Amino acid sequence: MPPWLLREWLTERVALVGDSAALPLVVEALCLVPEPVRHAVVTETCFTAVGWSSRAWASSSVLVDREGNRKPRLVMLGPASDVGTVLHEVGHGWHSPLCEEPVPLGSTRGVEQLLALAARDGWRARADAMVARGERLADGCMFAWLARPTRGEARHPASDSPLDRYAAPRRDPPLAMSPSSPRPQVRAESARALCRGCGGSLVGRQRVACSSRFPPLVSRQRTAEARRQRDAEIRALLEAALEKVKEDP
Numbered sequence: 001m002p003p004w005l006l007r008e009w010l011t012e013r014v015a016l017v018g019d020s021a022a023l024p025l026v027v028e029a030l031c032l033v034p035e036p037v038r039h040a041v042v043t044e045t046c047f048t049a050v051g052w053s054s055r056a057w058a059s060s061s062v063l064v065d066r067e068g069n070r071k072p073r074l075v076m077l078g079p080a081s082d083v084g085t086v087l088h089e090v091g092h093g094w095h096s097p098l099c100e101e102p103v104p105l106g107s108t109r110g111v112e113q114l115l116a117l118a119a120r121d122g123w124r125a126r127a128d129a130m131v132a133r134g135e136r137l138a139d140g141c142m143f144a145w146l147a148r149p150t151r152g153e154a155r156h157p158a159s160d161s162p163l164d165r166y167a168a169p170r171r172d173p174p175l176a177m178s179p180s181s182p183r184p185q186v187r188a189e190s191a192r193a194l195c196r197g198c199g200g201s202l203v204g205r206q207r208v209a210c211s212s213r214f215p216p217l218v219s220r221q222r223t224a225e226a227r228r229q230r231d232a233e234i235r236a237l238l239e240a241a242l243e244k245v246k247e248d249p
Contacts, residue, residue: 006031010038015046015065018057022049022077029086032145034234037094045093046071051079072102084142091141092134133245140241148234 001009010027026047030038046063050056063071073096075089106114118124 003031010042013042015042015063015071016049017046017059017063018049019052019054020049021052022047022081025077025081025083026086029083029090032083032087032148033090034145034148037090037145040094041090043069044071045073045075045090047075047077049077049081070102074105084146087142087145088138091138091145094141095134095137136245137241140238140245144234144237144241147237148230 007027010030011023014023014026014030016023016026030041033041046065063074065071073093075086075093077085115124115127118127
């Protein structure tokens with residue numbers, strides 16, 4: 001799907017209630033995530049926004065989309081939210097159990113009482129470790145998706161990218177993408193060199209002249225190669241994030 005069409009599709013399909021000023025932010029963030037994550041968010045998540053253009057608002061608590069499908073997940077966005085914030089919260093949802101049955105929303109007082117009970121019975125440290133692990137997983141998703149190149153953009157983020165903005169104040173260094181290896185150059189003089197357009201030998205022929213007759217095939221091959229490189233980089237980032245999680249107690 002072209003980027004412009006993806007943005008229009010997300011603008012129509014994302015469930016957002018409250019201040020509409022937050023919608024472009026959510027759309028921008030969802031353009032960065034992999035397609036399975038994007039589908040899960042559009043299908044399961046309802047975003048709410050307050051403090052952007054209004055002090056408060058009131059509505060029904062029944063979260064459904066325009067087809068009447070239930071939205072089992074809720075993400076609340078304040079006026080200080082940015083793309084990284086949305087990706088972090090989406091990471092929480094991506095690593096959460098499937099919402100096959102309705103799960104009650106815990107009240108603030110209920111959470112406080114649960115933590116007080118944990119401290120009294122001696123398992124507060126375990127609860128805090130579980131929360132910290134969830135935050136690390138969400139941060140890992142955020143950094144991986146911020147570093148993920150989108151179609152038509154550079155492979156590595158620029159110096160003023162959101163990835164650098166989030167990485168600078170953090171205590172632990174962010175996951176870094178290793179530079180991609182340069183693409184090998186095939187010499188036309190080699191008897192084994194083959195044209196990417198028709199598969200014939202390049203000896204005694206101009207590569208561009210042959211390839212120009214097969215632009216759709218060359219384009220598909222280059223797109224497939226770019227996707228393989230991108231998937232390898234994302235896989236390396238996620239493996240590094242999982243290793244970091246396993247190293248922490």
